[in-house]
């Protein structure tokens with residue numbers, strides 16, 4: 001298997017708690033870039049701080065034209081779609097909402113899939129709509145790995161269920177098992 | 191060859207064809223968003239591939255406006271980022287008030303929501319009578335819509351909230367007539383507005399501006415094109431003139447950026463530096 005270069009995570013309702021659990025259990029040695037798209041209201045500008053306190057890896061908001069960094073969690077800013085250019089820099093878009101969402105998980109996942117292909121892991125966590133399903137499908141089409149939180153374990157089932165229905169998954173697990181799996185996939189037997 | 195690589199070849203040919211056939215230059219746009227929009231067009235127009243879209247664009251003259259609209263996506267809101275408009279009202283307008291005649295250039299005005307927002311603010315600040323607003327966009331269709339000032343009524347609630355948060359003194363309803371489905375901005379608001387086609391990728395300086403707003407347009411440009419647009423703004427601004435970009439824009443990669451000093455960093459309001467020592471400050 002190709003060593004993963006990046007992990008893209010999508011979630012909405014219940015997502016902040018889920019992210020705290022997941023990011024808090026990642027291995028500090030990870031050198032993968034982590035990209036997070038979490039639907040939120042514009043008022044939730046403190047998301048970065050909240051997650052930063054729990055996360056093992058540093059959390060920063062993705063800035064347009066800046067490089068994607070290794071071993072860093074990049075948050076999609078509110079009000080814009082986040083995309084990755086093939087030269088591994090971030091781009092933003094003010095295009096209309098996709099699945100009622102901006103940032104949209106589909107937009108992030110599709111652009112990341114093109115950039116990293118087999119070296120990308122896509123993760124769909126709890127959420128209340130179908131955003132992310134098409135993106136996860138694109139990730140799988142291009143050879144990446146798909147992880148979906150078990151709908152029965154998720155605070156909101158719609159998003160993981162839609163992802164499973166449309167894209168299927170390589171792994172479907174309860175939340176506490178996802179970070180250990182990511183650590184294993186990324187660090188191998190290290 | 192795999193699908194994404196083929197895709198890049200088709201993209202390149204599409205952009206070339208658009209330029210050679212119709213003279214529209216998208217060569218310096220940031221690739222990820224442009225590609226996404228082209229794929230959306232391919233789906234909407236039910237072409238099978240980008241090459242299918244290219245063929246129709248080359249042979250069917252009626253396709254061009256449709257393609258341009260798909261590539262530019264004139265998406266906007268009234269008083270988007272209210273804190274930025276509040277900063278204009280409270281911090282920038284008092285400084286503009288010292289000029290006997292105020293020129294404002296709004297570049298990439300889309301369907302005009304920001305033009306009317308600005309006009310309302312200026313009106314409330316008592317500055318509108320001596321202001322001239324040049325509202326430009328690449329797309330003449332978008333400009334047509336902008337001059338009509340008609341929008342879906344479902345936006346009204348959000349826009350009113352934005353207006354209040356931007357320090358609005360009245361009610362947004364005072365500035366428009368709303369029907370069941372549509373709302374129309376009071377056309378008196380555009381008495382000092384000139385709408386004109388202007389392409390930031392290819393056109394030059396056309397006015398001397400005290401304030402330029404160009405929000406959420408440069409995000410679609412490559413670093414090179416962003417730099418070109420910023421030098422155009424530098425050359426169009428009066429001494430110590432103001433420039434407003436979108437609240438998540440980053441100009442650090444542009445050499446020209448040092449011509450601008452932050453005035454309100456979080457709101458992305460800059461001022462043209464008039465001397466080198468201004469830059470050092």
Ligand SMILES: C[S@@+](CC[C@H](N)C(=O)[O-])C[C@H]1O[C@@H](n2cnc3c(N)ncnc32)[C@H](O)[C@@H]1O
Pocket residue numbers: 094095262263264265266267270297298299300301304326327328329332388389390391392404405406407410436
């Ligand atoms: C997302 S809209 C931004 C609208 C508004 N300023 C806002 O922030 O809400 C981008 C606009 O930029 C225009 N645009 C794109 N490329 C341009 C160019 N090269 N020159 C002028 N306008 C351009 C598009 O036609 C579109 O209307």
